[in-house]
Each structure stands twice: as structure tokens, then as C-alpha cells.
Amino acid sequence: MHTLIQGIILGVLTGGVYALMASGQTLIFGVMKVVNLAQGAFVIASAYLAFSLFTQFGIDPLVAVLITTPLMFGIGVVGHWLFLRPLRSEDANQLSLLITFALAMLVEGILSMTYRTTYRSINTSYANKAFDIGGFSVSAVRLYGFIVSCVLLIVLYIVLQKTRFGRAIRATVQNPQSATLLGVDSVRVKAYGFGLGISTAAASGSIYGLLFPFNSGSHYDLISRLLSVVVLGGLGSIGGAVLAGVIIGVVSSVAAVTWSPTWSEMTFFVVLILVLLVRPQGMFGRVERGAL
Amino acid sequence: MNNNRLSKRWFKRVPLVAVVGAALVVLSACSASTPKASTTPAASTKPLVIGISLSLTGDFADPGTAVKKGYELWADTVNAKGGVLGRQVQLKIVDDLSSPTQVVTNYQNLITKDKVDLVFGPFSSLLTVPASALANRYHYAFIESAGGGPKVFAQNLGNLFFIQPGPIVKQGDVFADYILALPAGQRPKTAAYPSLDDPFAQPIAANIQTRFEAAGIKTVYSATYPAETPDLTPIMTKAIAGKPDVIVSGTQTLDAYQQVKALIQLHYNPKWLYMSNGANSPVEFPSKVGAANTEGVFSSGDWFPSSTATGSADFIKAYIKKYGGNATGIDNSSVEAYAAGQVLELVAAKTGKVDNATIISTLHSGTWPTLLGDLSWDAIGEPQGSYLLVQWQKGALKPVYPAAIAQASPVAPKPNWAG
Incomplete structure (x- = not known):
């Protein structure tokens, strides 16, 4: 029983981080109907940025989020302008898969050239610390990462719900033509939406770098996991992504502590398939419209 | 040395390796003539050319570069001593992009076009498997320091010698x-x-x-x-x-x-x-x-840097002189590559020859003191030490x-x- 509860605690904390990563992914889909295959690569790029800021300037990776978030937002906006904006709208959905995959390759290539392929990890003073809470071990990094993820998800929620920009994004998600007719500059909203989605990679990257060793190729495993989370939650639904992130964390963790590590990943996919059989659009997805 | 036990990709690529390797072997069998492995040197002043394919780019670029350092350091060291049996060692190193198909092309070219005297192995078991099979076909000895996985020895090749103390497992x-x-x-x-x-x-x-x-x-x-x-x-x-x-x-x-x-x-x-x-x-x-x-x-x-094995202290000194850094920063892949050269030197010293047939027949018996301790091999090149x-x-x-x-x-x- 102790092992099971320990597994659930681990799963919830790790799931929170996946939730943050996947929220950016699902936001981009919601706004642009683009499945962004480069999201994992941007998370890893952010992890490298946090690594450099920590090793060169001693900036804590969680503080570095304040620097990397606007930077990744800028990269997202420019990336959209360069690679996605030129696509004709009727081709955009299919071609964007190729474009974002190419973008992931580009980011991976740049990271390989810059940092070589050696695995890196960010070892802060609290990297190995753990709190003993009621006989259960709670890793400091996971706890801090979870808290940062929750805070950023709340900020993201407020931006989307309470600001004019957020309303423009939600309007674009729900009906791009009507939004344009009502004066929303959809090109700009899409660029900023893409930037906002990519900017969530910044904090995710810092936390990922604290939790796991990484190299430029780490984004492959990450993107398959993120896509699974987004599909489980329902494409375009941030609330769904958060819940699915926690589910993936808990299911994998509990399967590993109670059953076998070999089946740990499989168990999640079984849940994914079962949910999709009942609700093909995912837990919170809508069939035709976005659901931010 | 950790990286030569790579990896998931190893097995994923094996079918591809097998198919491409087999295709190239068939193609080469159809080609006009099969060059013979080099024999004794015509003149003692002729350089001893050793062909090597290494992963200088791609997935294995880092460890591949470390292997290159080891081979080159050995060549410098032996040349400073007057070479192998009076012949200066010349390394011909080509990049295989960490690709099991490119590595076959590279060794094919090294052996048939460049007609190198000898070859040393590439990095990783993934690349060693097809490369060693090709070298075996041309009767070249295959001294290799970075391919010790089960698939390498499953080929039952008589020309292969793995330069580490034992099989990885x-x-x-x-x-x-x-x-x-x-x-x-x-x-x-x-x-x-x-x-x-x-x-x-x-x-x-x-x-x-x-x-x-x-x-x-x-x-x-x-x-x-x-x-x-x-x-x-x-x-x-x-x-x-x-x-x-x-x-x-x-x-x-x-x-x-x-x-x-x-x-x-x-x-x-x-x-x-x-x-x-x-x-x-x-x-x-x-x-x-x-x-x-x-x-x-x-x-x-x-x-390990504190090793007292044959030539270890000299190796560390020479390594730091050539590449800088300190002893703890030396990658084992460099050491193992250097030891491959040591083995060649020992064969030359013992037999007075450096042709492939002599290397193959000589290394299957006896023990050979290197940086990695005393090495010995069975009939399929599996090291017998611990x-x-x-x-x-x-x-x-x-x-x-x-x-x-x-x-x-x-x-x-x-x-x-x-x-």
C-alpha cells in the first residue's frame, strides 16, 4: 500500500509537468489546427538554454524561466511567420505536419552542433533533495516543478479567459471566419497563439532538464508522449490536456510500482485506446469546434 | 566505452544491416576480381597504410572521435619510435556517418580501391558486424576495439579480434x-x-x-x-x-x-x-x-587512469601532451583504440611480419600485454580475460x-x- 501511494504521488507530480508541456501543444492545435511536431524539440531547446544559463551564469533553472519564456515566445512568433504563415489555408493542416517535423529536425541539428550529443543534466543544489511527508518521499525538484507548472497553467488560463488577446484567441479557435469579421486580426492572433504555445516549452524545458538527463535526440520520446496526452485530453482542450497529463503520469507510475516496468507505458496506451473507443474526440475534445 | 554497448537502435537496425551487408557482399562477389590481402611489404621504407572507417558525424560522433584520438595517438607514438618494422604508419580514416551501410562502402573502398595494407575496426557493434564480415571476405585481419556485442561473435569470424578483456555480457x-x-x-x-x-x-x-x-x-x-x-x-x-x-x-x-x-x-x-x-x-x-x-x-x-598495465603511464603522458586535459578526462574508447595498435606492434615484434595472414594466425594463441591488461582470444575473436x-x-x-x-x-x- 505504501508503495502504491508513493507511486501515485510520483505520478501526480510528473503528470503536472506533462500537463504544462501538452497545454502549449493543444493551444497551438486549437488556434491553428496545426499538430506541432516541434513542441518536444522546443522543450529540449529550452532545457539546453536553462542548462547554459545555469552553468555559465549560475541562474537557477526555475528563475531562468523568466528569461526563456519571452525568448521562446519570440522564437515561436518568428517561426510561425517564417514557416507556417506562407502555407495556403487549404493545405495548412497536412503541410504543417511536415513543416513542424522539419522544424524539429532543424532545432535538433542546431542543438547537436552546439552542444554535441553528450547527455546533459542540470544539477542544482536541490537536484537530489527530497522531503519526507508522512513517510512518503517527495522529490524537491518534482514538487517545485509541479508548483511552477500549476502557476503557469493558471496564468495561461487567466490570459485566455480575462484578456482581450485571450478572447481573440478563443474566438479564433471557435470560428475563425466570424472572428475575422468582428475585427480580429487572425494572422496576428495565430502568430501570437503559436508563440504562446511555444513559450510553455520554456518552463517545461527547465523542469525537464532538472528531472531527466537529455540530449538533442530526447525530443522523439517526448513528442510521442505529448501527442498521446493531447489526443487523450481532446485536441484543442487545455483542461483535457491537464487532466490527461496527470492520468499519464499516474497510470505509468502505478503500473511500474505494482506491476512491471515493461507494461508501464503500455498501460497508458490501453487507457488511451479505451477512451478513444468511447469518445473518439478525446475526453474533452469537440467534434467540430475548438473547446478552450 | 559505455557507448559501444549502444543501444536500442542496434537491434532496430540489424535487419537493415543484414540486408545491406548481404547485398554488398553479393555485389562484390559479382565484381571482376577479388584483391588479395596485402602480404609482406615490398620495401621496408614503404609506409604501412591502415584503413579505418569511423563515425565522425551522426549518432556516434562523440565516441567515434574518441576512437580516432586513440588510433592517431598510437600512430604518432609508434612513428616516433621508427614505425612498425621500420615502416611509418599512415592512417587513412574515413567518416561513415554512423551508418551501417556507409561503413561497408568505406571498407570496400579502402580494401579494393585504396588497397590499404591493414584495417582497424569502426565504432560500435552495429557497424562492426557488417564491416568485419566484409573484411573477412577479403582475408583482412579485423582488429577492432569497439564492437563486443553478442552479434559480433555470433558471426564466427576467424579474422576478428575484439580489443577488450572479455565479451561485454x-x-x-x-x-x-x-x-x-x-x-x-x-x-x-x-x-x-x-x-x-x-x-x-x-x-x-x-x-x-x-x-x-x-x-x-x-x-x-x-x-x-x-x-x-x-x-x-x-x-x-x-x-x-x-x-x-x-x-x-x-x-x-x-x-x-x-x-x-x-x-x-x-x-x-x-x-x-x-x-x-x-x-x-x-x-x-x-x-x-x-x-x-x-x-x-x-x-x-x-x-582506469590509475592502471598499472603495460604502457599506461606513458600513454597518459602522451595523450595529455597531444590533446591536453587530464587523465580522468580520457575516454576509454581512446584507450581501447590505442591498445589495438599495441597488439599490431606486438605481432610485428614477435613474427617480424605485419601481413594479414600472419596477424590472423598469430593472435589466436598466446597472451598479449596491452594497456587493457593481458589479452587473449578464442577462435572467433572473443577475448578470454575478465x-x-x-x-x-x-x-x-x-x-x-x-x-x-x-x-x-x-x-x-x-x-x-x-x-
């Missing part, structure tokens, strides 16, 4: 030797075996488990996790649930760091912790888990077993984690 046997040599009352009673699903990791732990169970050490956990497992903390949570005295981890690199981190965070300190790989890296391991947390961790390997058991003590890797090479006594139980 037997790397951990020395830890079992040490534990089972302890008085019965001091041995661990229970053991856990969390291992990576990898041909260069899991079999090492499985070998130890078989011997421990035969000796009455109870298994409380044994499981294999896939390479893509992102988080090992849940796995280690279960591994320690039975409070094992000893944890034997079949690890590569990443997962070794993650296991240690998980154990620290779960506040569990076993009396013995052995990790097949990852923990034997003098630079990477302390940088990934924190130097203070390395204390007491066991691993095994073939060479690895060294090392333990982290006061921030350094110390050989602790077998007693003949030990520079310190093994410390058990393991000191607690620094946190």
Missing part, C-alpha cells in the same frame, strides 16, 4: 566473484536487479543473478525496463520495497544516473550497489549524480578486485548518500 562477472568470495556471514542475503532492456546491459545483471541465486542470495526484485522509460523513480520504488542488501543494476548511461538519483530521493542506501555501466565513467558519472554521491558505488571496466571491479572511493574510481590488480580494498557497506 561478462563484464559484471567480476562483481559476482568478489561477493561470492566473501565469508558466508558477510554476504548479502537479498538482491534486486533493475535492468535496462538492452543487449549490453540486461545480460550482465542476469549473469550475476544466476550466480547469486545459485549461492543462495534471495532475489526480491528482478525486472527489465524499456529504454524509453522516462522516469525510473517508480521502478526503483518497487525495487527497494523488499529492502535488498545489494542492488545489481544492468545499466547503460542515462538510466544509471536516474537510478542513483531515484535512490537518493527515496532515501534508500543499499549495502552494495553495482552498476554495469554509467558509474564507470570518471567524468560523466560524478557530473550527473553529484561527486559526493558516487562514494561506494561499484562498477567494472577495462582501463574485467576489473572498480569502486568510487574519495571521488576516484579505484580498482578493488581481483586482488592482483587491486589498488584499494573494497568498502562495504556502502557509505550513505550525500544527498
